[in-house]
Amino acid sequence: MTLPNGWEMVVGLEVHTELRTATKMFCGCANVFGAEPNTRVCPVCLGLPGSLPVLNERAVSMAMAIGLALHCTIAPSTFHRKNYFYPDMPKDFQISQYDLPINARGYLDLTDSTRVTIERAHLEEDTGKSTHLGGTGRIHGADRSLVDYNRSGVPLVEIVSGPDIRSSLQARLYAGELRAVLIATGASDGRMEEGSMRIDANVSVRRSGDPFGTRCEIKNLNSLRSLQRAIEFEAERQVALIEDGGVVRQETRHWDENAGTTSTMRVKEEAEDYRYFREPDLVDLAPSAAWQERVAEAMGPMPAQRRAAVLELLGDASGAQRDAVDVVIDLGLERFVHATAAAGGDVPVAIARVANELAATDDVSRLSVEAFVATVAMEARGQLSATQAKTVLAELLSTGGDPAAIAAAKGFEQLSADSLGGTVAGLIEANPDEWTRYRDGDDKLAQFFVGLVMRETRGQANGKAVIAELQARR
Amino acid sequence: MSELTRAEVAHVAKLARLRLSDDELDLFTVQLAKILDHAADMQSLDLADVVATAHPYGLINVVRDDVVRPSLERDEVLAMAPDAEDGRFAVPRIMGEAP
Numbered sequence: 001m002t003l004p005n006g007w008e009m010v011v012g013l014e015v016h017t018e019l020r021t022a023t024k025m026f027c028g029c030a031n032v033f034g035a036e037p038n039t040r041v042c043p044v045c046l047g048l049p050g051s052l053p054v055l056n057e058r059a060v061s062m063a064m065a066i067g068l069a070l071h072c073t074i075a076p077s078t079f080h081r082k083n084y085f086y087p088d089m090p091k092d093f094q095i096s097q098y099d100l101p102i103n104a105r106g107y108l109d110l111t112d113s114t115r116v117t118i119e120r121a122h123l124e125e126d127t128g129k130s131t132h133l134g135g136t137g138r139i140h141g142a143d144r145s146l147v148d149y150n151r152s153g154v155p156l157v158e159i160v161s162g163p164d165i166r167s168s169l170q171a172r173l174y175a176g177e178l179r180a181v182l183i184a185t186g187a188s189d190g191r192m193e194e195g196s197m198r199i200d201a202n203v204s205v206r207r208s209g210d211p212f213g214t215r216c217e218i219k220n221l222n223s224l225r226s227l228q229r230a231i232e233f234e235a236e237r238q239v240a241l242i243e244d245g246g247v248v249r250q251e252t253r254h255w256d257e258n259a260g261t262t263s264t265m266r267v268k269e270e271a272e273d274y275r276y277f278r279e280p281d282l283v284d285l286a287p288s289a290a291w292q293e294r295v296a297e298a299m300g301p302m303p304a305q306r307r308a309a310v311l312e313l314l315g316d317a318s319g320a321q322r323d324a325v326d327v328v329i330d331l332g333l334e335r336f337v338h339a340t341a342a343a344g345g346d347v348p349v350a351i352a353r354v355a356n357e358l359a360a361t362d363d364v365s366r367l368s369v370e371a372f373v374a375t376v377a378m379e380a381r382g383q384l385s386a387t388q389a390k391t392v393l394a395e396l397l398s399t400g401g402d403p404a405a406i407a408a409a410k411g412f413e414q415l416s417a418d419s420l421g422g423t424v425a426g427l428i429e430a431n432p433d434e435w436t437r438y439r440d441g442d443d444k445l446a447q448f449f450v451g452l453v454m455r456e457t458r459g460q461a462n463g464k465a466v467i468a469e470l471q472a473r474r
Numbered sequence: 475m476s477e478l479t480r481a482e483v484a485h486v487a488k489l490a491r492l493r494l495s496d497d498e499l500d501l502f503t504v505q506l507a508k509i510l511d512h513a514a515d516m517q518s519l520d521l522a523d524v525v526a527t528a529h530p531y532g533l534i535n536v537v538r539d540d541v542v543r544p545s546l547e548r549d550e551v552l553a554m555a556p557d558a559e560d561g562r563f564a565v566p567r568i569m570g571e572a573p
Contacts, residue, residue, distance in 0.1 A: 039561075146565075147562055147563040147564075284529055
């Protein structure tokens, strides 16, 4: 996407992620997605008078893990009440962190070698979920809203980037890398479609070199693709508006996925006035060095390191291979690639199979690493064609088992090196003229023999193995 | 005297969803100004040698284990609400989105 000459977009992202704790932030209600409405609520998360919040230790540990992964400074922090009236907040305030967040000033390096600063990553609680009835009159034509407080009080970390992002693609790379990091810390499942990771984008435009323009905040970005599209649309809208002599208003805009447009949701007529004040029911948070160390020690390698480790196996990677490696890392399936490499197997094939066949299924639990390595080895030896290897993998993924047995059951095993050799020998005998020309150096005839073998074996032979057989007899 | 204005009090009342009469606005402007004056009094003290205190208690890191405890019965919860539907709290239709 390109803005008109001389224009530049300035984007900062606010990412909310729910933490994968067993319980909510300040009470012992279960933190689960998809439960029956209002079955995971108690006096604390309903904001009933006299109830008192007590901080969840694991939520703090997870927030610190996120901070460490983003190279933030973990600092003593405090909790504030952010006051506003809305039915999804039964207390009429949200407990959040304000001037002293737990994590401050970090950065995230992206796969395009750019760096985006992280201003803060603070703890706060999620709100309930409201469903709006009426208007369209779906139920009784009633003009009301229904509220489920199961999500009320679920722990969140909000990660605020600096205004460093300069293209919609960079925004997407940032969000994708951040998602991978959050999953790698174990703090988040990164599921945007379930709302456990939510992104708001602050977008402004300026002529290169000018100070920042007025920004608009875009909400309802439910996928990385929506994020990229919405930012492109919004930056183009603002440039067109200014070039027509208009002025960008500071406002919140809603992304409409189907229309591919943003529209005004709420104009910020006055500065937001949340009357933040210290949450008197909570004491300060100042994790000890020992606590921070425990969190750091429990953390596995981050995606950037894991990606580098797989790329190292490849040596020179093509663009397509890099994309495939990204998929492998995103899915956390690199163990299959490393096991293949350790067994001396074909790493590029292993990466391709993981990024395609394994990525296409939600559940790889039935496929053992050993079975995967064996399948790749059978393909590399020519015992299985690429198509057959994919079929065997599909079977392994759905039912598990032994690849050799599956290949045998499907009739793939008859193409052992011996039988292929026999087929090739027979065809050479039947086509002496073509064989002579091939021996005399006409390489094009290799394809002639491959075609004959494929016909004879009903496509079950491996083309590379056929050529190897031909060359061995040349 | 603090420079608190009547308009500021009206603004705070609006944020708190309080509907105040003109008389009440006058009354509360005077009363709130006195409270702010008291705070200003304390701000005039020389506290250069006093360490900043964020909380009256010396406690930090009061946390609980991440262990699930029973939630309330939904029927009991919804019975406290003025109105409910489909297992959820029913409220007057919300205009616009959450802040």
